[in-house]
C-alpha cells in the first residue's frame with residue numbers, strides 16, 4: 001500500500017515536471033475575493049492566436065474499439081494566420097471537434113495519415129454535420145496512395161461517396177449539392193519529405209510510416225519558424241528519426257504494454273505483443289525515438305487513459321525530455337518560445353456557430369429524390385398546423401418569396 005502511494009506520488013511529480021511550461025497554472029490567489037490570475041484551461045472561442053502561434057487540440061487519442069470517454073485519433077491544428085486543419089478524424093472525434101465551436105466553413109481541410117477507421121471514420125460526421133449546419137463550401141481531403149489503386153485515399157473517397165449516396169442525393173436536393181463535394185488530393189505514400197501542401201505560408205511534407213501495410217504516412221508541418229510533426233500510426237522507422245529531428249512539437253503514437261491489451265482490451269496474447277510492438281510503437285520504443293530526435297515537446301497518444309501511468313514509466317525508461325501523454329481535449333499553444341499546455345473546458349452540448357458566409361440555395365435542376373407516390377402521402381392537417389410559425393419565420397428573415405407551401409396540394413393558408 002505504502003509502496004503504491006510512493007509510486008503514484010513519483011508519477012505525479014514526473015507528470016508535473018513534464019508539464020513544466022504550465023507550472024504557473026492557477027497562479028496564486030492572495031485573497032478570497034480575487035480571481036486566479038492564470039488558469040490551466042482553454043475556453044474555446046475566447047483566444048486570438050498571435051501571427052506566429054499554432055494551437056493544437058487533441059480531439060481523439062484512443063483506440064479503435066469505441067467508448068464514450070475517449071475518441072479515436074484526431075488533432076485539430078489552428079494557425080495564427082487563420083488556417084485550420086484536421087489531422088485524422090477517427091471514430092467519435094467529431095464530438096470533440098464540435099465542442100471547439102468553430103464555424104463549419106473554417107473546418108474544411110482534412111489530412112489523413114492512413115485509412116484505418118480509427119483515423120478517418122468520423123469524416124462522415126464532419127461531411128454531413130457541417131452540410132446541415134451551414135457549411136457553404138466543399139471539403140478537401142489529403143491522403144496517401146497505396147501499393148495498388150484500391151488501397152489509396154482516392155479509392156476510399158469514391159467508396160465513401162457510393163456508400164453515402166442516399167445521404168448525398170437527398171441533401172444535395174434539399175440543401176445544396178456544393179457542400180457535399182469532396183476534393184481529394186492523393187499523393188505518393190513513398191514520397192520522402194516531399195511537399196504535399198503549400199498554401200498561405202504553411203508547407204506540409206510527408207514521409208512514409210511503417211504500419212500494417214504500405215500506405216500510411218507521417219506529416220511534417222512547417223509554419224514560420226515552427227516545425228510540427230504528426231506521426232499518425234507507425235512503428236519505429238528511419239524516416240521519422242531523420243525528418244522529425246529537433247522539431248518544435250512532435251505527436252507520435254505510443255501503445256500500452258502487451259499485457260494491458262490482454263487484460264484490458266480483450267486481445268489474445270499472440271496478437272497483443274505484435275499489435276503493440278510490431279505494427280505500433282510501445283512506450284520504451286517511443287522514448288528511444290524521442291531521445292534521438294530531441295523535440296522541444298513530445299506528445300504520446302493512442303492509449304487508453306488507465307494505461308497512462310504505466311506508459312509514462314515505460315517512456316521514462318528511455319526518454320527524459322518534455323512530454324505529454326495526450327488525453328482528449330488537451331491543448332497546446334506552440335511558439336518559438338516554447339509550448340504551453342492546458343485542458344479545454346468545453347460544453348457537452350455545444351451548438352453550431354454560424355460563420356460569415358451564407359450557404360448557397362438548392363440547385364433547382366437536381367433530381368428530386370421523392371416520387372409522387374410518397375408525396376401523395378403527406379397529411380395536410382399536420383402540415384397546415386405549422387402555418388403560423390412558418391409565416392412568422394418568413395417575415396423575420398424576409399424570405400416570403402421562397403415559400404414552398406403554395407406548391408403543395410394540401411396547403412390552406414388560413415388554417
Ligand SMILES: [Zn+2]
Pocket residue numbers: 114116119211212233
Ligand atoms: Zn492504424
Ligand SMILES: [Zn+2]
Pocket residue numbers: 073116118119233302
Ligand atoms: Zn490507430
